[in-house]
Amino acid sequence: MKKTLLTLLALVLVMSMVAVACTPAAPAEEPAAEEPAAVEEPMEEEAPADEAPATEEVMEEPMAEVDFAVMPGGALEEALKGTYAGTTVTVDGAFEGNDPDGVKFDESVKAFEEATGIDVNYIGNKEFEGSIAIRVDAGDAPDIVDFPQPGLFANFAREGKIVPVSEYLDSDWLDQQYASGWREFNTVDGTEYGVMMRFSGKSLVWYPKAQWDAAGYEIPQTWDELMALTQQIADDGDTAWCIGIESGAATGWAATDWTEEMMLRTTSLENYDAWVAGELPFDSPEVKNAVETWSNLWFNDDYVLGGRNSIVSTSFGDSPAGLFTDPPQCWMHKQANFITSFFPEGVEYGTDYDFFYLPPVDEAYGKPFLVAGDLVAMFNDRPEVRALMEYFTTPQSVSGWLEGGGAIAAQKTATQDMYGSDLDWAVSQLVAQATAFRFDGSDLMPGEVGAGSFWEHITSYVAGSEDLDTSMQAIDASWPTE
Numbered sequence: 001m002k003k004t005l006l007t008l009l010a011l012v013l014v015m016s017m018v019a020v021a022c023t024p025a026a027p028a029e030e031p032a033a034e035e036p037a038a039v040e041e042p043m044e045e046e047a048p049a050d051e052a053p054a055t056e057e058v059m060e061e062p063m064a065e066v067d068f069a070v071m072p073g074g075a076l077e078e079a080l081k082g083t084y085a086g087t088t089v090t091v092d093g094a095f096e097g098n099d100p101d102g103v104k105f106d107e108s109v110k111a112f113e114e115a116t117g118i119d120v121n122y123i124g125n126k127e128f129e130g131s132i133a134i135r136v137d138a139g140d141a142p143d144i145v146d147f148p149q150p151g152l153f154a155n156f157a158r159e160g161k162i163v164p165v166s167e168y169l170d171s172d173w174l175d176q177q178y179a180s181g182w183r184e185f186n187t188v189d190g191t192e193y194g195v196m197m198r199f200s201g202k203s204l205v206w207y208p209k210a211q212w213d214a215a216g217y218e219i220p221q222t223w224d225e226l227m228a229l230t231q232q233i234a235d236d237g238d239t240a241w242c243i244g245i246e247s248g249a250a251t252g253w254a255a256t257d258w259t260e261e262m263m264l265r266t267t268s269l270e271n272y273d274a275w276v277a278g279e280l281p282f283d284s285p286e287v288k289n290a291v292e293t294w295s296n297l298w299f300n301d302d303y304v305l306g307g308r309n310s311i312v313s314t315s316f317g318d319s320p321a322g323l324f325t326d327p328p329q330c331w332m333h334k335q336a337n338f339i340t341s342f343f344p345e346g347v348e349y350g351t352d353y354d355f356f357y358l359p360p361v362d363e364a365y366g367k368p369f370l371v372a373g374d375l376v377a378m379f380n381d382r383p384e385v386r387a388l389m390e391y392f393t394t395p396q397s398v399s400g401w402l403e404g405g406g407a408i409a410a411q412k413t414a415t416q417d418m419y420g421s422d423l424d425w426a427v428s429q430l431v432a433q434a435t436a437f438r439f440d441g442s443d444l445m446p447g448e449v450g451a452g453s454f455w456e457h458i459t460s461y462v463a464g465s466e467d468l469d470t471s472m473q474a475i476d477a478s479w480p481t482e
Helices: 001-023 073-079 100-116 127-138 150-158 169-177 180-185 209-215 223-235 253-266 269-276 283-298 319-324 339-341 381-391 395-404 424-432 447-463 468-478
Strands: 087-091 119-122 144-147 194-201 204-207 354-357 368-378 436-439
Touching: 073 100, 087 127, 087 381, 100 119, 100 381, 119 283, 127 150, 127 339, 144 150, 144 381, 150 368, 180 194, 180 436, 194 339, 194 395, 194 424, 204 319, 223 283, 253 269, 253 283, 253 368, 253 436, 253 447, 269 283, 269 436, 283 447, 283 468, 339 424, 354 424, 368 381, 368 424, 447 468
Parallel strands: 087 119, 087 144, 368 436
Antiparallel strands: 144 368, 194 368, 204 354
8 A cells, every 4th residue: 555655656746747847938038128329419519609600692693794894883783783674764965866866875875774674764855955954943853964065064063953973983983984184074163073975076177188198288286387388378379278157046156166276275274264154254365365366367368268258158067168179179177076977978088088186376285175075964863873874984875976976985995996987086086185175165154155145246256247346345245144
């Protein structure tokens, strides 16, 4: 029994061991998943206290490419970026938009309009001198005015109606564009108010070149040489001069030109300016001497085609015709460069005709040049108006006249290739040699004198119906007192 019990215990023990061996092992505990190490965000670097935070770069509009000079930092530079595109600038003046000068003006501003997008609206008319005062007084002034007469321009400047150029144009820039004499025309009581655009030269003597050369005549360099040549031509049996001053209601203006020429050649510039301003009387010794200087030539019947009596009745435009007969009926004619439009068709500059400078009378007064021309001034101060005024300081602003003929660029930066006429370029070079410039005196005087009594009484003097004293005193008496 004991043996049986032991056997049973042994069997139980074996079975227990088998059970343990057959039981699958408990799965090992999975290690806890490791959290990824925290990555420290880099700290934003603070800008130093004296350093401005970075800003996004703004691209500037490119400036349009143009063939004219541009003043650095001016309104025109900004306008060429398109800043003022769509705006309009009005310009008033003494010529109409559809006449030859109007067409040339439009051609001259075309490059500005295309490059800037600014529209230039020209509104001029032949009643300009009367209408402009009405508009300005009514507070309806155009943006820019083209003045053919500096006297009218000066009146508006003194009234404070015009913006001084120093407010929008740099003086160094103007020096680059103009010879000093031209800036004087734009100056009133010490302040510069406008810019000169174009001009015609008056101190010119025209002659028939081919016949002149064949005759062996030489170009006179002084007044004495000119008078000697005049006498030589008379001794050869010809008349030296073609002279006529008839011009309808404006008869006499050609004689006023000769008076101005002699004032510049026989007395000082200060006296010329005083005379134009009414401070030196017509009846003064200086003015009478100037008139008598040209009278010595005009009133000698051997010197003038048709004699003295024909001068008043001969049209100024017809008077140079004698240069082009064969043989010439006269050999010299003094007139501005516009006179070539009255020459016969088909004649050529440099072959059929040429010109020389009207010689000085007294070398103490240098080689002055008498001119007439147009200057522009700004009445309304806006950026687009400033831009156009700056453009007017460039020779491209008168390209219509340079290419078509009839005017000279006042800007010294004009080059020969800009001119469509060798003649106009030659005139410009002759003017460049002058020692001084002065504007047509009668255009500077009050209208009742410069375009009234001066014409009237100088004509009576030439006709012989008044003596010199009577004529000069009558002009003085007509000068306005206010």
